Amino acid sequence: MQSVIKDLPVSAGVYQYFDTNGKLLYVGKAKNLKNRVKSYWRFSPEFRPNPTQSSRIIKMLYEASRLEYIVVETEEDALILENSLIKQLKPKYNILLRDDKTYPYIYIDESVAYPRFEITRKVIKGKNITYYGPFPTGGKALLDALYEVYPLVQKKSCLKEGKACLFYQIKKCLAPCEGKVSPEAYGEIVTQAKTSIVKRKDLLSALEEKMTNLAMQERYEEAAAMRDSINAISSLTISSNIDFANAMDLDIFAILNGDEKGVIVKLFMRGGKIISSSYSYFRHTHIFDENEAYKQALLEFYTIDTPNISKQILTAHTFEDSEQVAHSLSARFNKKIEILTPQRGPKAKLISLALQNCEELLRKTQSDTLMEQKIADLFDLSVIPYRVETFDNSHLMGAATVGGMVVWDENKWDKTAYRRYILHERDEYGQMKEMLSRRIEKFKEEPAPDLWILDGGQANLNLAKKLLKEAHVNLDVIAIAKEKLDAKAHRAKGAAKDILYTSHGVLELKANDKRLHWIQRQRDEAHRYAITYHQNKKRKEDTQISLLNKKGIGKATLKKLIDYFGTFEAIENASYEEIEKVTNKKISNIIKNYNP
Known part of the structure; x- marks a missing residue:
């Protein structure tokens, strides 16, 4: 490795440290590869890690046995590649934030005579489009509330019909399709609705009045739905007494690390008002790095399709690569974007507000005893498994062979992330290999979780470890299999002796062990999901076979x-x-x- 370091180019690029087993330990980027990587080491009187580095980096360097690098044209390219590799490969000593989903925005295209409000997650082409948001939660409830309170064109198809419909009769529309309202008068209603997206007091009052009327008419289900909408809209914002003299647009990011996990809080200010907020937890806190955390959070959040990005981004802490990230985002959106950490004034108060919310969220989560922590301790996992993917496959005599992946995330099922696989291999080992290989191929778009649980024994465990090693991905794996009695899996309820296969050997827990129950729950959900898909597919195939036979x-x-x-x-x-x-x-x- 010493000779590789001495021969490094002076170009921009990305470097990767590997351990003796070929596991990826760390990914970093550099404007000058030679200078950056050399700074990690002392070359005399002997080759050793530079003691001025952080304890986290020093520990990583002592484990490192090989260095690889990729040369790119610019530091900006290196920044993007570094972020992509961290997300895809989960290096042991890099922090990995939760993948940021694209937030929805409300938009209106006022180039038409009678415009409507719509939801979007990407930039819409047009010259007279206004965006409101982002809305991490409650955006759909807010949009529906606009159409509930204001007599807007309710459906896209309404204007095409050319005839007043039921919405006109129930006074939810003014029938512009028949010319019963002028574009100017309609425009005034749109202006009121636009104001209420940001200043929501009047909108909420109107909804509460409607909810009360529905309840008085004993239309309780509708009243309950209205109540849920009010709660969703109310939860969009964090209340504050901070006043801005001018109508500023700001995005505020605050990141704090706790004992077991960290948290990111985002506040979005538009027109001088905080219109929405969100938070998410992240793992790998024992190797927390503030610079990496902010860098990843910003690059992942602001994708090329993000509408309405603020020109000023406030971060609760200064970080080393802030100028480079600002430059990269400016190039991405073709406008100057600043990243600031103000120390005084209203902007500093916004940061303080975001940090207060971070502290409260960490206090709440750290007061709970997590089963995931017990699982991490039991299996000596590299991280606490907050996000878990569990795999199972199902078939009958080789027919309708399918696989299923279920996802456990932050103490609940993430059913939007469940995946089904049509499998083509004949044997169960080949089917598991096909399923896991296809999941690994998706790591770039859908990053790896903290833990894989496989239905099966030692063979499946070895298979997963081999595939992950070939892909240079750090990911803990365990397998669970039923004890075989007379060559059959023993499934007597309450007495199932499941055997757990881990990287440290085979483990058998008592049937009443809650940790075993947690793993069984993951396996059983994967089995349910896979077999339901198999049954539906088999039923469909049987029907199709019957038709062809006819x-x-x-x-x-x-x-x-x-x-x-x-x-x-x-x-x-x-x-x-x-x-x-x-x-x-x-x-x-x-x-x-x-x-x-």
Whole structure:
């Protein structure tokens, strides 16, 4: 490694440290690779880590045995590549924040005579478009409230109909389709609605009045739905007494690290008012690095499609790469963007407000005893498994072979992240390999979790570790398998002796151990999800097989078609010539021209 360091180029780039087992330890970026990497080391009287580095970096350097680097054209390219590699490969000594989902915005296109408010997560093309947001939560409730309180054009299709509809009769629309309201008068209503997006007091009062009226009419379900909307809109903002003399737009980021996890709080100020806020927790807190945290948070949040980015971003702490991140964001959005950490005045009060919320959120979460902490201790995991992915596959005699992945995140199921896989391999080992390989391929877009749980034994554990090692991804894995009695899995309820396979060996827990119950719960959910998909697919395939058999196509021909095309849908979409190539003219004619 010493010779590699001495021969490093003076170009911008990204460097990676690996341990003796080939595991990725750390990813960093540099304007000058040679100078940056050399600064980690002392070369005389012996080659050793530079003692002026942080304890975290020194520990990493003692574990490192190999260095690799990638040369890029600019420091900005290095910054983007570094962030991408951290997100995809989960290096042991880099902090990894939760992947930031794109927040929705409310927008209106006022280039038309009777504009409507819509939701978007990306930039909309147009010359006279105004964005409001972002709204991490409650954006849809706010949009629905606008249409509930103001007589706007309720549906996109309304103007095309050219005739007043039910919305006009119930006084939720003024029928611009029949010219019953002028563009000027409609514009005044739009102005009121635009104001209420930011200053929501009048909007909430109108909703509360409607909720009361619904309750008095004993329309309790509608009243409850209205109450939920009011709560969602009310929770958008963090209350504050901070006043700005001018209508400023600011984005505020505050990051604090705790004993077990850290938290990021984001506040969004538009027109001098805090219109929304959000928070998220993150892991790897024992290797926390403030510079990396802010750098990742900003680069991940501001994607190229982000509408309405503020020209000033406030961060609760100064960080080393702030100028480079500001330069990168300025280039990305083609306008000057500043990253500031004010020490006094109203802006400093905003930062103080964000930090207070960080402290409160950490206080709440650290008062709980997490099962995830017990799991981390039991299996000696590298991190607390706040986000867990569990895999299982299902088939019947090789038919309708599918796989399922379920996701446990922050003490609840994240059903939006569940994934189903149609699998093609014949044996269960091959099916697990296919499923895990496809998940690894997606790590760049959907980063790896903290832990994988596999349904199966030592073979599946070894397979996962091999695949992750080849991909240079650091990820803990455990497998769970039923104890076999007379070659059959023992599934007597309350007496199931599950065996746990880990990197440190085989582990058997008592049937009443809550830690075992937690892992079983993950496995059972994956099994339920996979088998439900299998049953639905098998039912569909049985129906399709029956239909094809009615057409006079035998099992051998059907197998040949499925082996070639993969699915019934592909057979239906195949051309006459393609089917003839696989079978013959008679079969092709039956499939393409058969009329039941």
